[in-house]
Amino acid sequence: xxxxxxxxxxxxxxxxxxxxxxxxxxxxxxxxxxxxxxxxxxxxxxxxxxxxxxxxxxxxxxxxxxxxxxxxxxxxxxxxxxxxxxxxxxxxxxxxxxxxxxxxxxxxxxxxxxxxxxxxxxxxxxxxxxxxxxxxxxxxxxxxxxxxxxxxxxxxxxxxxxxxxxxxxxxxxxxxxxxxxxxxxxxxxxxxxxxxxxxxxxxxxxxxxxxxxxxxxxxxxxxxxxxxxxxxxxxxxxxxxxxxxxxxxxxxxxxxxxxxxxxxxxxxxxxxxxxxxxxxxxxxxxxxxxxxxxxxxxxxxxxxxxxxxxxxxxxxxxxxxxxxxxxxxxxxx
Amino acid sequence: xxxxxxxxxxxxxxxxxxxxxxxxxxxxxxxxxxxxxxxxxxxxxxxxxxxxxxxxxxxxxxxxxxxxxxxxxxxxxxxxxxxxxxxxxxxxxxxxxxxxxxxxxxxxxxxxxxxxxxxxxxxxxxxxxxxxxxxxxxxxxxxxxxxxxxxxxxxxxxxxxxxxxxxxxxxxxxxxxxxxxxxxxxxxxxxxxxxxxxxxxxxxxxxxxxxxxxxxxxxxxxxxxxxxxxxxxxxxxxxxxxxxxxxxxxxxxxxxxxxxxxxxxxxxxxxxxxxxxxxxxxxxxxxxxxxxxxxxxxxxxxxxxxxxxxxxxxxxxxxxxxxxxxxxxxxxxxxxxxxxxxxxxxxxxxxxxxxxxxxxxxxxxxxxxxxxxxxxxxxxxxxxxxxxxxxxxxxxxxxxxxxxxxxxxxxxxxxxxxxxxxxxxxxxxxxxx
Numbered sequence: 176x177x178x179x180x181x182x183x184x185x186x187x188x189x190x191x192x193x194x195x196x197x198x199x200x201x202x203x204x205x206x207x208x209x210x211x212x213x214x215x216x217x218x219x220x221x222x223x224x225x226x227x228x229x230x231x232x233x234x235x236x237x238x239x240x241x242x243x244x245x246x247x248x249x250x251x252x253x254x255x256x257x258x259x260x261x262x263x264x265x266x267x268x269x270x271x272x273x274x275x276x277x278x279x280x281x282x283x284x285x286x287x288x289x290x291x292x293x294x295x296x297x298x299x300x301x302x303x304x305x306x307x308x309x310x311x312x313x314x315x316x317x318x319x320x321x322x323x324x325x326x327x328x329x330x331x332x333x334x335x336x337x338x339x340x341x342x343x344x345x346x347x348x349x350x351x352x353x354x355x356x357x358x359x360x361x362x363x364x365x366x367x368x369x370x371x372x373x374x375x376x377x378x379x380x381x382x383x384x385x386x387x388x389x390x391x392x393x394x395x396x397x398x399x400x401x402x403x404x405x406x407x408x409x410x411x412x413x414x415x416x417x418x419x420x421x422x423x424x425x426x427x428x429x430x431x432x433x434x435x436x437x438x439x440x441x442x443x444x445x446x447x448x449x450x451x452x453x454x455x456x457x458x459x460x461x462x463x464x465x466x467x468x469x470x471x472x473x474x475x476x477x478x479x480x481x482x483x484x485x486x487x488x489x490x491x492x493x494x495x496x497x498x499x500x501x502x503x504x505x506x507x508x
Numbered sequence: 509x510x511x512x513x514x515x516x517x518x519x520x521x522x523x524x525x526x527x528x529x530x531x532x533x534x535x536x537x538x539x540x541x542x543x544x545x546x547x548x549x550x551x552x553x554x555x556x557x558x559x560x561x562x563x564x565x566x567x568x569x570x571x572x573x574x575x576x577x578x579x580x581x582x583x584x585x586x587x588x589x590x591x592x593x594x595x596x597x598x599x600x601x602x603x604x605x606x607x608x609x610x611x612x613x614x615x616x617x618x619x620x621x622x623x624x625x626x627x628x629x630x631x632x633x634x635x636x637x638x639x640x641x642x643x644x645x646x647x648x649x650x651x652x653x654x655x656x657x658x659x660x661x662x663x664x665x666x667x668x669x670x671x672x673x674x675x676x677x678x679x680x681x682x683x684x685x686x687x688x689x690x691x692x693x694x695x696x697x698x699x700x701x702x703x704x705x706x707x708x709x710x711x712x713x714x715x716x717x718x719x720x721x722x723x724x725x726x727x728x729x730x731x732x733x734x735x736x737x738x739x740x741x742x743x744x745x746x747x748x749x750x751x752x753x754x755x756x757x758x759x760x761x762x763x764x765x766x767x768x769x770x771x772x773x774x775x776x777x778x779x780x781x782x783x784x785x786x787x788x789x790x791x792x793x794x795x796x797x798x799x800x801x802x803x804x805x806x807x808x809x810x811x812x813x814x815x816x817x818x819x820x821x822x823x824x825x826x827x828x829x830x831x832x833x834x835x836x837x838x839x840x841x842x843x844x845x846x847x848x849x850x851x852x853x854x855x856x857x858x859x860x861x862x863x864x865x866x867x868x869x870x871x872x873x874x875x876x877x878x879x880x881x882x883x884x885x886x887x888x889x890x891x892x893x894x895x896x897x898x899x900x901x902x903x904x905x906x907x908x909x910x911x912x913x914x915x916x917x918x919x920x921x922x923x924x925x926x927x928x929x930x931x932x933x934x935x936x937x938x939x940x941x
Contacts, residue, residue, distance in 0.1 A: 278829065278832075278833065279833060279834065280829075280832055280833070298834065300834035300835065300836045300837055301717060301718060301719055301788065301834060301835055301836060302788035302834040302835045302836075303834045305788055306832075306833070306834060320834075321718060321719070321834075321836060322718030322719070322720075323717055323718040323719070324718075356718075357718075358718055361716065361717075361718050384710075384714070384715035384721065385710055385711065385715060385721070386710070386711045386712035386713075386714070386715040386716075387712075387715040387716070389712035389715065389716065390715070390716055
């Protein structure tokens with residue numbers, strides 16, 4: 176994982192060794208991803224045991240700082256930290272000093288004063304994790320910043336696909352829906368292409384951003400474009416992000432009719448994924464969501480072990496330590 | 509009307525500088541003698557009398573700069589800039605005159621507000637400053653200001669800068685009515701229904717970052733509209749801070765068809781592209797947003813061939829805490845008065861993209877002419893408005909090096925070539941490095 180690119184050199188004294196963060200898939204190499212997925216696999220085996228808690232991060236502190244509502248991401252980060260015996264603290268914007276108008280910088284400085292090892296942050300604006308990284312000494316994990324990145328979601332999606340197909344390289348993934356407002360889509364396109372998959376984005380022309388092909392994916396408007404895909408990745412229609420009168424689509428009814436994923440539009444064996452929460456009947460037919468080929472629950476389970484792997488990787492200094500530990504990770508304290 | 513604080517006019521000799529004033533046909537090493545603020549002799553081996561002598565050897569002496577677009581934040585946001593600090597920054601940047609925008613709190617939309625600013629400038633301004641007044645009351649885009657009275661009070665022009673005049677009919681009326689004054693109308697071209705939700709240029713970078721895109725047509729459709737209105741009325745128009753190649757094309761077509769429109773471009777649009785936004789540094793967030801390399805080169809070409817005749821800093825100071833937030837939450841705007849020459853010399857002249865002579869003309873005579881001001885000239889009998897430039901000097905832009913009250917510069921930490929050594933504005937030495 177890359178060190179943060181500090182924008183103003185004078186802002187912080189240089190630290191040694193450099194802190195590591197997970198801010199964007201763009202900062203990861205293929206080796207980084209392979210290492211994280213391998214670590215997650217060993218954690219998955221550990222969760223099959225009767226006592227699921229590992230002593231690995233005992234004495235470490237993980238702060239979850241959530242400025243947006245979240246169920247699965249915040250709960251899985253909290254559980255991931257607890258499974259590794261770290262102390263956790265969860266702060267939500269509602270009910271905190273943020274309600275009193277405290278700036279992100281001041282909130283970060285306040286939490287930083289407790290010397291947490293990791294701050295997991297979700298924020299409605301791009302760059303919030305970078306700002307927190309600049310003003311605190313913690314390792315930062317981006318749990319979603321605006322429409323920019325959601326790197327742990329992309330990693331858990333890779334984990335799910337790799338578990339299902341035994342590979343990622345050479346697969347074809349169609350990502351369908353509201354790409355414009357989706358940090359999941361951006362992270363997944365980068366992660367999937369990094370690992371050698373072919374990606375096609377499918378959706379109304381108003382919801383696929385101009386210029387997105389530069390990421391190395393294809394773009395299609397017709398839903399037929401999902402036919403050849405091994406995986407159909409369905410995005411949530413984010414109406415809460417749609418300003419009134421923005422007219423991205425004329426109606427959810429027309430959207431569902433044209434781009435909704437129904438059993439009729441899938442062929443047997445085609446796998447379906449969704450980052451949740453789902454709008455059943457809008458972007459995904461309930462019959463599809465509940466079918467055998469849906470990997471949606473697998474994704475949620477993968478979220479836990481992948482986030483354990485991310486916390487573990489950041490707090491054990493450097494790839495060598497992680498690689499060594501990953502071979503026999505469970506007994507290592 | 510430009511005003512500055514009163515002060516003794518200076519007498520000095522700038523000796524042996526490379527005097528460069530292409531419109532005057534001057535391009536050679538001379539002494540320039542200034543008596544009580546007026547250029548009294550240009551030649552070699554001039555009598556120094558008891559005058560102080562400034563050694564100009566190896567330096568360039570040029571007409572001082574004119575900035576047609578500055579936000580002095582006064583009244584209302586004196587924590588960000590004042591007339592004193594903004595004009596001191598201008599002096600350090602080599603400027604002998606600047607024009608201040610009316611989007612203050614309150615807006616400069618009445619003779620009373622304008623009069624109090626002119627009064628303040630008479631005691632505080634280091635370099636002559638002129639004030640533009642708003643086109644519409646409160647810049648609300650509903651009712652015209654009393655342009656006649658504002659012009660009588662001393663407004664150098666009219667603009668709703670910071671905002672477009674959205675209603676086409678109102679823009680049309682403004683063009684018609686402003687003709688009772690001889691002051692230009694300057695327009696901020698932005699269709700807010702297209703730019704809404706945008707924080708950066710819409711393109712491959714915004715697509716990847718997921719930052720709300722601001723399409724270049726948000727500017728160019730308004731440029732096309734306002735040029736059509738100006739052509740219809742046979743009036744002149746000044747287009748502010750152009751950023752898109754589509755806008756440049758529209759302007760070039762209109763000029764060829766006989767429309768007397770002028771335009772300005774900023775140093776940041778000439779030096780940066782939307783790739784810079786990948787840093788997520790709020791000091792590369794401005795309105796209009798940075799365009800693509802195609803836009804940037806179109807702007808440089810237009811500046812070189814004279815389609816765009818002015819360089820304007822759009823100096824927009826912002827409080828540190830307001831910029832120290834995530835990119836999308838940050839206000840638009842960057843400072844520029846103290847870095848404009850060095851930035852453009854480093855990025856455009858050193859790279860061979862623009863001749864030094866052209867840069868100097870677009871920073872001085874070009875903007876002066878666009879607003880009907882007398883261009884600074886290096887000629888005997890003229891008031892001394894000159895800048896001494898050290899094109900060999902390198903320096904690093906640092907937060908504590910500014911005279912401006914704000915430090916939201918896109919150049920922080922960068923090393924630049926080209927430095928202002930001395931500025932003489934209206935016959936007074938206002939800056940020496």
